[in-house]
Amino acid sequence: MAKINTSKQEDTQVDGRRRDFIVVASYAMAGIGAAAVAWPLIDQMNPAADTLALASIEVDISKIDIGQSITVKWRGKPVFIRHRTEDEINIAQSVELSQLKDPQLDVDRVSNPKYLVMIGVCTHLGCVPLGQKTGEIKGEYDGWFCPCHGSHYDSSGRIRKGPAPVNLEIPPYTFETESLIKIG
Amino acid sequence: MSADKFSNPVVRWIDHRLPIFSFMDHELNEYPTPKNLNYFWNFGSLAGVSLVIMIVTGIVLAMSYTPHVDYAFQSVERIMRDVNHGWLLRYIHMNGASFFFIVVFIHIFRGLYYGSYKAPRELLWILGVLILLLMMATAFMGYVLPWGQMSFWGATVITNLFSAIPFIGDSIVTFLWGGFSVDNPTLNRFFALHYLMPFLIVGVVILHLVALHRFGSNNPIGIDPSGPQDTVPFHPYYTIKDFFGLSVFLTLFAAAIFFFPNFMGHPDNYIPANPMQTPAHIVPEWYFLPFYAILRAVPDKLGGVLAMFGAIAVLFILPWLDRSPIRSGNFRPIFKIFFWVFFADCIALGYLGGMPAEGIYVVLSRVATAWYFLHFLVILPLLSVIETPKPLPQSLSKSVLGGSAMAGAASAVKEKV
Ligand code: HEM
Ligand code: FES
Numbered sequence: 381m382a383k384i385n386t387s388k389q390e391d392t393q394v395d396g397r398r399r400d401f402i403v404v405a406s407y408a409m410a411g412i413g414a415a416a417v418a419w420p421l422i423d424q425m426n427p428a429a430d431t432l433a434l435a436s437i438e439v440d441i442s443k444i445d446i447g448q449s450i451t452v453k454w455r456g457k458p459v460f461i462r463h464r465t466e467d468e469i470n471i472a473q474s475v476e477l478s479q480l481k482d483p484q485l486d487v488d489r490v491s492n493p494k495y496l497v498m499i500g501v502c503t504h505l506g507c508v509p510l511g512q513k514t515g516e517i518k519g520e521y522d523g524w525f526c527p528c529h530g531s532h533y534d535s536s537g538r539i540r541k542g543p544a545p546v547n548l549e550i551p552p553y554t555f556e557t558e559s560l561i562k563i564g
Numbered sequence: 565m566s567a568d569k570f571s572n573p574v575v576r577w578i579d580h581r582l583p584i585f586s587f588m589d590h591e592l593n594e595y596p597t598p599k600n601l602n603y604f605w606n607f608g609s610l611a612g613v614s615l616v617i618m619i620v621t622g623i624v625l626a627m628s629y630t631p632h633v634d635y636a637f638q639s640v641e642r643i644m645r646d647v648n649h650g651w652l653l654r655y656i657h658m659n660g661a662s663f664f665f666i667v668v669f670i671h672i673f674r675g676l677y678y679g680s681y682k683a684p685r686e687l688l689w690i691l692g693v694l695i696l697l698l699m700m701a702t703a704f705m706g707y708v709l710p711w712g713q714m715s716f717w718g719a720t721v722i723t724n725l726f727s728a729i730p731f732i733g734d735s736i737v738t739f740l741w742g743g744f745s746v747d748n749p750t751l752n753r754f755f756a757l758h759y760l761m762p763f764l765i766v767g768v769v770i771l772h773l774v775a776l777h778r779f780g781s782n783n784p785i786g787i788d789p790s791g792p793q794d795t796v797p798f799h800p801y802y803t804i805k806d807f808f809g810l811s812v813f814l815t816l817f818a819a820a821i822f823f824f825p826n827f828m829g830h831p832d833n834y835i836p837a838n839p840m841q842t843p844a845h846i847v848p849e850w851y852f853l854p855f856y857a858i859l860r861a862v863p864d865k866l867g868g869v870l871a872m873f874g875a876i877a878v879l880f881i882l883p884w885l886d887r888s889p890i891r892s893g894n895f896r897p898i899f900k901i902f903f904w905v906f907f908a909d910c911i912a913l914g915y916l917g918g919m920p921a922e923g924i925y926v927v928l929s930r931v932a933t934a935w936y937f938l939h940f941l942v943i944l945p946l947l948s949v950i951e952t953p954k955p956l957p958q959s960l961s962k963s964v965l966g967g968s969a970m971a972g973a974a975s976a977v978k979e980k981v
Contacts, residue, residue, distance in 0.1 A: 425753065431743045451840060456745035458840045501745075504865055506724040507717065507842040527844050528721060529860050530921040545865045 387514075436564030438556065441495060449512045451500060454563050458500035458508050459551055460524075463495055464535060469493050470520070472536035482546040486536040495563065497553050498537045502526040504544035509533060524548070591777055592749065596795035597802050600960050604678075605781060605802075606809035608672035612769065613810060619762050621657040622706075627651075631755035633748045636711035637836045645774040654773040655825040661703050662828040663817050665851035668696060672879075674885065677903055678893030686774040686883040691768055692841050693879045698765045700852070707849055711751065712833035713733035717846045719746045719754070723857075728869040745839060762798065785963050786892030788954055795961035797954040845920060853917030854910055859920045861929035878940045885940055887948035895954040906939045 449462040464472070472486040473493075480508055489522050490496055500508050504526065510516040511524035511533075511561060519525030519532035521540045526533075531542030538547040553563040570585055579585040602758050628647045630639040643650035672692070675681055681689035707770075708719045723740050727733040742749030780789070789795050820827065828850055832843045848856050855872050862868035878885075893900045912932045919925040957963035 392579065425742055426739050427741075427743050428749070431747075431749065436742075453840060456743065456839060472876070504724075505721040505727075507721065507846065509842075510844075526842075526844055527920075528717075528842065531924075543863055543865055544866060549861050 382404055405410050428516065433487060434564070436562055438562050440560055442559035444495075446558075448514075452563070453552060454499075459563060460496070460498050460500040460512060460537075460548075462496045462512075464494060464496055469533035471522070472534060475534065475538075477538075479540075481539050484536075484538060487536075489536055489547070491553075491555060496535075496537060497560075497563070499549040500524075500550070501549050502528065502531055502544055503539065503546045503548065504529055504531050504542070573788075585628075592803075593797065593799040595777065595798040596780065596789070596792065597798050598781055598794060598960055599787050599796045599801075600677075600783050600785060600963065601781060601802070601805075602675040602784050603809065603897075604670070605783075606806055607667050608668045608673060608776075609806040609812050609939065610809060611671055611869070613813075614660060614667055615762065615765060615769065617660050618657065618664060619766075621653050621660060622759070622762065624653055625657055626759060631709065631713060633751055633837070636709060636751060640710040652821070655821045658829065659817065660823060661706065662851065663813070664699065665703070667813070668699065669851070672696070672896075673907060675782075676782060676906075677893045678782055678883075679786055679886070679893065680714070681883045682881070682891050684779050685737070685775070685782065688772060688778075689883060690880055691772040691775060695765055695768050695772065696879075697876060697920070698761055698768065700792045701966065702758060702761040702765065703753040703851070705761070709758060709834075710753045711837045712779065712831060713835045713843050714830045714833040715835055716746060716837035716839065719750065722848075723750075723848065725869045725872070726867040731865070747839075755815050759821065768913075774923075781961065782891060784892060784894065785957060785960055786890065786895070786946075787960065790959045803811065803897055811894050847918050849915070850918070853915075854913035855917070856916030857913040857929045858933045860917070861926070861933040871937075875936060878937065882940065883942075886944040888951065888953070890953040895956055896947070896951055897953045897954065902939065902943050902947065906936075909939070911934045 382504040397562070409410050412469070437452065437454050438476045439450075439452050439461065441450075441463070444461065444463040446463050449460055450461055451458045453459070468485075476487070478485040487493070500512070502509050505528060505549070507528035509519075509524035509526040509531070511518040517525045517527070518539075519541075521532050521534035523535045523537060523540075525531070525543065526542065529543050531544035532540045533544075533548055534539050537550075551563050553561050556562050569580060569589065575585050626644065628639060628643050628650060630636055640654065645651070646802050675689065675692070703720060704718070708715045709790075715739045721771050723737055723746065726736045726740065729736060738744065740750070741747065742753060780795075783789075830847065830849075832846075835843075847853070855875055859868045859872040862871045888896065888899070890896055893903050909932050912928070913936065916925055916932060921929075
């Protein structure tokens with residue numbers, strides 16, 4: 381009696397382990413299935429093909445006088461193009477890297493030091509900084525000032541003071557000719 | 565629950581198969597409620613009414629609204645000028661959001677003062693905080709729909725909060741936008757979600773009520789009713805009181821709609837969205853200002869975002885921060901002082917959030933932010949250890965009738981009026 385009993389118990393144990401395996405395997409399959417169904421539902425929110433296929437733009441910069449800036453739209457965002465003055469270039473180039481929150485040399489941010497091309501979107505939370513138009517506040521470092529939460533950028537678009545973590549982003553661009561740049 | 569409680573045979577027939585009338589009778593009619601509730605207990609039902617008002621006006625607005633960047637602003641202007649009663653519907657919806665938040669904020673401070681978050685109501689409280697979060701998300705997305713300057717830049721700044729998350733932040737923001745900036749895909753999905761979320765709120769509100777009815781309402785004294793002599797049936801006593809509160813609320817609400825419909829809004833939102841130019845001074849809707857102040861107080865991007873979400877997160881764990889077994893602030897002399905200091909701190913944060921982020925405002929925002937967290941993380945846990953509470957009355961009835969000799973009763977009586 382006792383002996384039969386034990387062997388039966390062993391049987392149930394083995395059965396139990398098999399059943400555990402079947403249960404775990406079924407849950408796993410159901411989980412994978414659920415994830416496979418959920419993915420299209422989630423991924424549809426990412427940029428669509430036409431949004432991704434946004435064309436590049438060409439900008440004629442010959443009409444920008446020294447000390448003036450223009451703003452163009454690229455990928456739905458403003459791009460700042462500034463024809464910098466001698467002073468601005470000198471100051472931008474002479475800053476010590478140790479003074480910078482996001483250390484970067486001015487020469488690494490321009491392909492022609494006269495023209496600064498960058499995305500005019502504050503790296504803090506995305507506002508468009510002031511300083512493009514004459515008369516606008518340019519901040520403590522004579523570059524751009526973001527009014528939203530007070531970020532100051534210098535004449536190279538580098539973050540100097542305020543909550544923004546990094547310098548204004550440089551978009552991919554090339555000089556097609558002396559006075560024509562292609563962004564994107 | 566016997567079906568012959570109802571005299572109408574149709575009601576009886578239905579109730580036998582689907583006990584919906586028994587349920588309503590149980591939860592809304594005979595439901596025993598502490599007899600000493602003061603007017604701060606009106607704000608739960610007011611919040612419920614506000615939610616219904618928002619859903620009804622929202623659905624009819626959606627019938628004339630167009631979620632497209634080229635048409636959204638005009639479609640809202642058309643609602644204002646051409647759609648029959650459109651101006652009224654929109655002003656109700658617009659001001660309704662503000663009144664909803666006023667009501668819910670008072671409801672929350674009520675809970676904070678009377679210790680309604682303490683055992684056994686922790687889950688009830690947590691569901692409430694969840695409703696607050698859902699409301700904030702709903703209101704934020706609703707504010708984007710008219711596609712004015714504040715809509716656009718509010719959406720930009722708030723979605724960019726997620727870019728602070730290390731490594732995956734930028735992908736998350738692109739995912740939220742469905743593009744490389746706030747644009748038409750963003751507006752479309754915000755409309756879909758703005759339509760959906762209020763119904764999620766309804767779901768959580770139902771859970772909130774189920775949790776409430778498990779132990780019943782807390783009360784100004786904060787001790788449990790000791791028997792039927794301490795409670796009254798919900799109907800007619802509190803239905804009538806809730807209706808009275810509702811008429812006062814609707815009077816004020818109507819006054820705002822008809823006389824100051826744009827007082828709580830921002831004029832810049834009547835300028836169509838311009839992705840090339842940020843308004844000189846962007847501010848969120850007033851109900852977000854305290855959180856906005858906390859965001860700006862921290863000079864680090866990730867830190868600011870964490871602090872802002874932390875300000876809500878700390879509410880979730882409040883039942884475990886304040887360990888004092890005494891619920892009502894009436895019997896906690898030191899807590900009471902700190903409660904009002906905290907209240908003032910929240911008002912101050914709201915004010916500072918609306919001021920430019922410069923000079924003295926930055927310093928004050930930092931102090932107020934520090935105090936906000938200090939209150940929850942240091943003062944409340946400490947008070948639960950060092951404070952000596954006043955003696956509690958023996959029962960609700962005694963405190964209400966005031967005819968007893970206990971020390972605590974005097975202040976309790978004063979409060980119930
Ligand atoms: C929790 C409830 C709700 C809250 C807090 C809320 C909040 C808001 C807010 C703040 C606005 C912007 C008002 C303005 O400045 O013009 C808005 C707009 C809008 N909401 Fe809601 N809403 C809620 C429920 C709903 C529901 C259920 C719908 C149904 C579709 C809806 C549809 C709309 C529409 C179409 C607009 C754009 C028209 C307008 O701007 O007036 N809302 N909502
Ligand atoms: S968005 Fe520019 S400082 Fe915050």
